[in-house]
Amino acid sequence: xxxxxxGGGVIGGGWAARFLLYGWDVAVFDPSPxxxxxxxxxxxxxxxxxxxxADVPMPPRGKLSLVASIEDAVAGADWVQESVPEDLAxxxxxxxxxxxxxxxxxxxxxxxxxxxxxxxxxxxxxxxxILVAHPFNPVYLLPLVEIxxxxxxxxxxxxxxxDMLRSIGMAPLIVRQEIDAHIxxxxxxxxxxxxLWLVKDDVATTEEIDDAIRYGFGLRWAQMGMFETYxxxxxxxxxxxxxxxxxxxxxxxxxxxxxxPELDEExxxxxxSQSDAQSGQYSIRELEAIRDRNLVGILRTxxxxxxxxxxxxxxxxxxxxxxxxxxxxxxxxDAAPLRLLESTVLPAWIDYNGHMTEFRYVxxxxxxxxxxxxxVGMHDEYVESGFSYYTAETHNQFxxxxxxxxxxxxxxxxxxxxxxxxxxxxRMHAAADDRLLATLEAMYLHxxxxxxxxxxxxxxxxxxxMALAELHAALEKPASAGRFVGQR
Amino acid sequence: xxxxxxGGGVIGGGWAARFLLYGWDVAVFDPSPxxxxxxxxxxxxxxxxxxxxADVPMPPRGKLSLVASIEDAVAGADWVQESVPEDLAxxxxxxxxxxxxxxxxxxxxxxxxxxxxxxxxxxxxxxxxILVAHPFNPVYLLPLVEIxxxxxxxxxxxxxxxDMLRSIGMAPLIVRQEIDAHIxxxxxxxxxxxxLWLVKDDVATTEEIDDAIRYGFGLRWAQMGMFETYxxxxxxxxxxxxxxxxxxxxxxxxxxxxxxPELDEExxxxxxSQSDAQSGQYSIRELEAIRDRNLVGILRTxxxxxxxxxxxxxxxxxxxxxxxxxxxxxxxxDAAPLRLLESTVLPAWIDYNGHMTEFRYVxxxxxxxxxxxxxVGMHDEYVESGFSYYTAETHNQFxxxxxxxxxxxxxxxxxxxxxxxxxxxxRMHAAADDRLLATLEAMYLHxxxxxxxxxxxxxxxxxxxMALAELHAALEKPASAGRFVGQR
Numbered sequence: 001x002x003x004x005x006x007g008g009g010v011i012g013g014g015w016a017a018r019f020l021l022y023g024w025d026v027a028v029f030d031p032s033p034x035x036x037x038x039x040x041x042x043x044x045x046x047x048x049x050x051x052x053x054a055d056v057p058m059p060p061r062g063k064l065s066l067v068a069s070i071e072d073a074v075a076g077a078d079w080v081q082e083s084v085p086e087d088l089a090x091x092x093x094x095x096x097x098x099x100x101x102x103x104x105x106x107x108x109x110x111x112x113x114x115x116x117x118x119x120x121x122x123x124x125x126x127x128x129x130i131l132v133a134h135p136f137n138p139v140y141l142l143p144l145v146e147i148x149x150x151x152x153x154x155x156x157x158x159x160x161x162x163d164m165l166r167s168i169g170m171a172p173l174i175v176r177q178e179i180d181a182h183i184x185x186x187x188x189x190x191x192x193x194x195x196l197w198l199v200k201d202d203v204a205t206t207e208e209i210d211d212a213i214r215y216g217f218g219l220r221w222a223q224m225g226m227f228e229t230y231x232x233x234x235x236x237x238x239x240x241x242x243x244x245x246x247x248x249x250x251x252x253x254x255x256x257x258x259x260x261p262e263l264d265e266e267x268x269x270x271x272x273s274q275s276d277a278q279s280g281q282y283s284i285r286e287l288e289a290i291r292d293r294n295l296v297g298i299l300r301t302x303x304x305x306x307x308x309x310x311x312x313x314x315x316x317x318x319x320x321x322x323x324x325x326x327x328x329x330x331x332x333x334d335a336a337p338l339r340l341l342e343s344t345v346l347p348a349w350i351d352y353n354g355h356m357t358e359f360r361y362v363x364x365x366x367x368x369x370x371x372x373x374x375x376v377g378m379h380d381e382y383v384e385s386g387f388s389y390y391t392a393e394t395h396n397q398f399x400x401x402x403x404x405x406x407x408x409x410x411x412x413x414x415x416x417x418x419x420x421x422x423x424x425x426x427r428m429h430a431a432a433d434d435r436l437l438a439t440l441e442a443m444y445l446h447x448x449x450x451x452x453x454x455x456x457x458x459x460x461x462x463x464x465x466m467a468l469a470e471l472h473a474a475l476e477k478p479a480s481a482g483r484f485v486g487q488r
Numbered sequence: 489x490x491x492x493x494x495g496g497g498v499i500g501g502g503w504a505a506r507f508l509l510y511g512w513d514v515a516v517f518d519p520s521p522x523x524x525x526x527x528x529x530x531x532x533x534x535x536x537x538x539x540x541x542a543d544v545p546m547p548p549r550g551k552l553s554l555v556a557s558i559e560d561a562v563a564g565a566d567w568v569q570e571s572v573p574e575d576l577a578x579x580x581x582x583x584x585x586x587x588x589x590x591x592x593x594x595x596x597x598x599x600x601x602x603x604x605x606x607x608x609x610x611x612x613x614x615x616x617x618i619l620v621a622h623p624f625n626p627v628y629l630l631p632l633v634e635i636x637x638x639x640x641x642x643x644x645x646x647x648x649x650x651d652m653l654r655s656i657g658m659a660p661l662i663v664r665q666e667i668d669a670h671i672x673x674x675x676x677x678x679x680x681x682x683x684l685w686l687v688k689d690d691v692a693t694t695e696e697i698d699d700a701i702r703y704g705f706g707l708r709w710a711q712m713g714m715f716e717t718y719x720x721x722x723x724x725x726x727x728x729x730x731x732x733x734x735x736x737x738x739x740x741x742x743x744x745x746x747x748x749p750e751l752d753e754e755x756x757x758x759x760x761s762q763s764d765a766q767s768g769q770y771s772i773r774e775l776e777a778i779r780d781r782n783l784v785g786i787l788r789t790x791x792x793x794x795x796x797x798x799x800x801x802x803x804x805x806x807x808x809x810x811x812x813x814x815x816x817x818x819x820x821x822d823a824a825p826l827r828l829l830e831s832t833v834l835p836a837w838i839d840y841n842g843h844m845t846e847f848r849y850v851x852x853x854x855x856x857x858x859x860x861x862x863x864v865g866m867h868d869e870y871v872e873s874g875f876s877y878y879t880a881e882t883h884n885q886f887x888x889x890x891x892x893x894x895x896x897x898x899x900x901x902x903x904x905x906x907x908x909x910x911x912x913x914x915r916m917h918a919a920a921d922d923r924l925l926a927t928l929e930a931m932y933l934h935x936x937x938x939x940x941x942x943x944x945x946x947x948x949x950x951x952x953x954m955a956l957a958e959l960h961a962a963l964e965k966p967a968s969a970g971r972f973v974g975q976r
Contacts (some may be wrong), residue, residue, distance in 0.1 A: 010723060136704040137721055144704035171703045177691045184700040186686070188714075190678035195714055198674070203665045210713025212672040213795045215659045216624040216632035218713065221706030223782035224674075224775075225698025226683055227759070228767050232775055233625055235498060240760035271715070272728035279716050287712075287720055290795060297789035304834055305782055308702050358879050359850040366846045391846050394884040395973045410826045416974075423974050463951035484972040485883045485929045486904075486911050 004077035006070055006094060008035050012083035013112050014139025022168040023059030028066050029073040046140035049292040050348040053299055053313055056321040069484045078162060083111040083205045091120060099125050109133030115184050116178040117150035128154030131161055134182055141295045143171040143312050150178040169316045200267050207278035222298055223308045246417030253381035340368040347404040356402050365440040368410040376464040389444040394451045397480055407431035413472045417465035419456035420446050426477045441481055453486040492565035494558055494582060498601050499958050500571035502627025505534030510656040516554050517561040534628035536895055537780040540831045541787055541801055544808045562590040571599040579608060587613050595649045598623030604666040605638035615640030619649055622670055629783045631659040631800050638666040657804040688755050695766035700870050710786055806873030825899035828856040832895045844890050853914045853928040856898040864952040877932040880941045885927045885968055895919035902960045905953035907944035908934050913966045929969055
C-alpha cells in the first residue's frame with residue numbers, strides 16, 4: 001500500500017510516520033527546505049514510541065521518499081492525505097492538483113480541523129472520495145481520527161477509508177452530520193476561550209491552568225470521557241438524576257464564553273512569557289520525547305486493563321497477529337535442542353536502562369513453553385477439556401544483553417518426561433550470532449484443573465515428550481541444570 | 489489529627505477515605521439513612537486503590553466514626569470539610585453550626601464547585617478560616633484541590649490548609665482571585681454546554697463524544713495541560729507563533745457556546761438513554777472499580793516517569809518516608825521480611841486457563857525489586873549516573889493461584905549483601921489470607937553499565953542493604969533458598 005502525504009509539518013509528518021511504521025510506502029511532498037530534517041525528527045520520535053505499543057511483531061517498515069511535486073507524490077497512491085495550511089483557497093488548489101494525478105481508487109483525506117467536507121468538495125471532479133480525516137497530535141500515537149464525509153461523500157469510500165485507518169491502528173470516529181470543527185475541536189475551542197480569559201484577567205497563569213487540567217479531570221478523560229465520568233458522579237440514581245442536579249448551573253453566569261477576548265499583542269506576550277516560565281527549561285524536542293514516553297506508558301497501562309484506547313491496541317495486535325501468523329518454529333528430529341520461537345525483541349521490553357526487562361525473558365520462555373505444548377498436541381482444546389501443565393518451579397540465568405528489534409530464537413532440551421512430570425531446559429539466543437542470552441530450567445506438573453491434583457497426561461502427548469527426552473539424552477546435560485541461586 | 493466530614497456523599501465520602509488512609513481519625517455526619525453502606529462502598533474502592541500508589545508504607549489507618557450531629561463531628565477537629573448540596577442557604581446554616589462547635593484552630597473547607605468564598609463567609613463569626621477546598625471525584629485518587637480564600641480569607645490559615653492537604657497527598661492549587669466556579673469547573677462547564685448541543689442536535693451520541701475525548705485530547709491532558717500541549721504544536725517557533733496562528737479561529741462561528749440549550753425532559757431522556765446504551769452493561773460499582781484501576785495505572789505510569797501527577801506521588805512518598813524515618817524507610821525495625829508492593833492482580837495477567845500467567849509473577853517480583861532499590865536510595869538518578877544492579881540468576885517457585893482483582897503484597901528477606909552482590913528472597917502473598925502465592929530467590933550483581941564490569945555500589949546503598957541483611961539474619965532461612973529445580 002502507498003500513502004501520499006501533501007504537507008509534511010507536525011501533522012503531515014505524524015501521518016507519514018504512522019503509515020511507514022505499519023508497513024505502507026510513503027511519498028511526501030512539502031516545498032519547505034527543512035522538510036528532510038523535520039521528517040527525520042518526527043520519525044525518530046515515532047520509531048521509538050509507536051512500536052512500543054505492540055505485543056506482536058509490527059510489519060517491516062515501508063519505504064519513505066521525498067518527492068518534488070504533488071504529481072510525483074500521488075502516483076500509485078491508495079491514500080492521499082493533505083495537511084496544508086487552514087486556508088480554503090490553498091486547500092482547493094491542492095485538491096485540484098491531487099485530483100488531476102491521483103489514481104481513481106485513491107481516498108483523499110484532509111487533516112483540516114475546521115472546514116466541512118462540503119467546503120472541501122466544492123468544484124471537485126470526484127467529490128465523493130474527498131473526506132475530512134482529522135487526526136490529533138501526535139498522529140503516530142493518538143488513535144482518534146474524525147471522519148466526515150458530509151452529504152456529498154460516498155459511503156463506500158468512507159467505509160473503505162475507515163478500514164484502512166483501522167489497519168494502521170487508528171480509531172475512526174464517523175461524524176454523521178458535518179459541522180464546523182467536527183466534534184473534538186469544538187471542546188478544545190471552548191476550553192481555549194475560557195483559558196484565554198483566565199490568563200488575560202490574571203485569575204491563573206498558563207502553568208496553573210495546566211495543573212488544573214492534568215492533576216484533575218485530564219486524568220479522568222484519558223480513560224473515560226465526560227458522560228461516563230458523570231454517570232459515576234450520579235451514582236446509583238443514574239444519569240438523568242445527575243443531569244437534573246447539574247443542569248441548573250448551565251444558566252449561572254459562570255463563564256465568559258459568550259464573549260471573545262481580543263488577542264492583542266499584550267495577551268499574546270503574556271501567554272508566551274508564562275509558557276516560557278512553565279516549560280522553557282525543556283526544548284521542544286525534549287518535551288516531545290517526554291510526552292511520547294508518557295503517552296506510551298498511559299496507553300500500555302490501558303492496554304493491560306483492556307480498556308478505552310488500550311482495548312483498541314489489543315484489537316490492533318490481533319489484526320497484526322492474524323496477518324503475520326504466529327511463528328511456529330522449525331524443529332527437526334536430530335538430537336539437537338528443539339527450536340521453538342523465532343521473533344524479535346519488542347521495544348516495550350527495553351527498560352529505562354536500555355536493557356531487556358527481566359520478566360520479558362520469562363515471557364519469552366513462557367511463550368516458548370506454549371509452542372512446545374502445542375507441538376506435542378496440547379492445543380487450547382486440551383486445556384478446555386480440563387487438563388494443563390502447571391509450572392512448579394523455574395531457574396533463570398541471565399547471560400547477555402539484547403537490544404530492541406534484535407531477532408532471537410529459543411530452544412528446548414527435555415531432561416525428563418514421565419506421565420506426570422516434565423523437566424526441561426530452555427535457551428534464548430540472539431539470531432545474528434547465536435550468542436546465549438538467557439536460560440530457564442523448568443519443572444512442570446500435569447494437573448487436573450478442577451481438583452488441582454497432579455494426574456497423568458494424555459498418552460499421545462506423554463509419548464511425544466518421552467521420545468524427545470530420549471533423543472535429548474544424547475545431548476550434553478546443560479552445565480547449569482540443577483544449579484541453585486548463589487552457587488559457585 | 490482529626491477531620492470532620494459534614495455531608496458524606498460521593499465527595500464527602502471520598503474526603504473521608506483519603507483522610508483515613510493517611511492516618512487521620514474521621515468523624516462523619518450525614519443525616520441519610522444509607523450513609524453507612526455508602527461510606528463502606530467508597531472505603532472499599534479507596535482502600536484497594538489509593539495504597540497502590542505508594543511505594544513506602546502508608547501510616548496506619550485512622551479511626552472512622554459515624555456521628556449523629558455536626559456538634560459531635562467537629563469536636564476536636566483540625567479540619568472540617570463541608571460537602572452539603574449546592575444551596576447557599578443550606579451552606580450558611582451548616583457553616584453557622586460548625587462555627588458554634590468547632591475548635592478555634594480548625595480549618596473550615598467547603599467542597600463547593602461554584603460558590604465564591606466571600607459568599608460562604610457572609611455573616612460568619614470568623615470568616616478568615618473559611619476556605620473553598622474544591623476536590624475532584626474520586627477524591628481519594630485525584631490530587632487536585634482548588635483552594636480559594638478570597639479577599640476575606642486569612643493567608644496563614646490558607647497556607648496551613650495547603651500544608652495539611654499536601655500531607656494527605658493532594659495538590660493544592662491556590663486560586664488567587666475569587667471567581668465563580670474557580671478554574672477547572674469553568675472548563676468543564678464550557679465542554680458540557682458544547683456536548684449538550686451536540687447530543688441535542690444529533691451530531692454525536694454520548695458514547696461518540698466520550699470516544700472523541702478519551703482516544704484523543706484526554707490522553708494528552710492526563711500528562712500535560714492545554715498550554716504545554718499547544719507549545720508543542722507551535723514547534724520551535726514558539727508559543728507566540730502558535731497563538732497568532734490559532735488565534736483567528738476564535739472569531740469563527742465554531743461554537744454554540746453563546747447560547748444555552750434548554751435542559752427539557754426530552755434532552756434529559758436522550759442523554760440518559762444514550763448513556764445506558766454506552767455504559768449500561770456495567771453497574772456503577774463496577775464502573776467505579778474500572779475507573780479506579782485505570783487511574784491507579786495511569787498515575788503509577790506517570791510516577792515511574794516522575795512527571796505531572798506522578799511527580800506529586802513521588803513527593804508524597806518522600807514525605808511519608810521522612811515521617812516513617814528508619815534506615816530503609818520501613819517504619820519499624822523489627823526483624824520481619826520487608827514489605828514492598830501492595831497492589832491487586834490485573835485482569836490482563838490472567839491467562840485463558842483462568843490462572844495468573846507465569847511471567848506476571850516475575851513482573852511482580854521485578855517491580856518489587858525496583859521498590860527495594862528505591863528504598864535504599866537508588867532512584868532513577870542513580871541509574872542515570874551509570875550504575876545498576878543486574879539480575880544474575882533467579883529461582884521461582886509457584887505455590888498457589890490468585891484471581892483477577894485479588895489484592896496481594898510482596899516482601900523481601902535479604903540473605904546476603906556486600907558491596908558487589910545482593911542475594912534476596914522475595915515472597916508474594918494474597919492480602920486476604922496471607923497465603924503464599926510464589927517466591928523468587930535472586931542474585932543481583934552491581935554493575936558499571938558502560939564497561940559491564942561488576943563494581944562496588946555506593947556506600948550509602950550498601951550500608952542500608954547490609955543493615956537489612958543483618959536484621960534479617962535473625963529470621964529463619966527460607967526452606968527453599970538454595971533449592972534447585974527438581975530437587976526433593
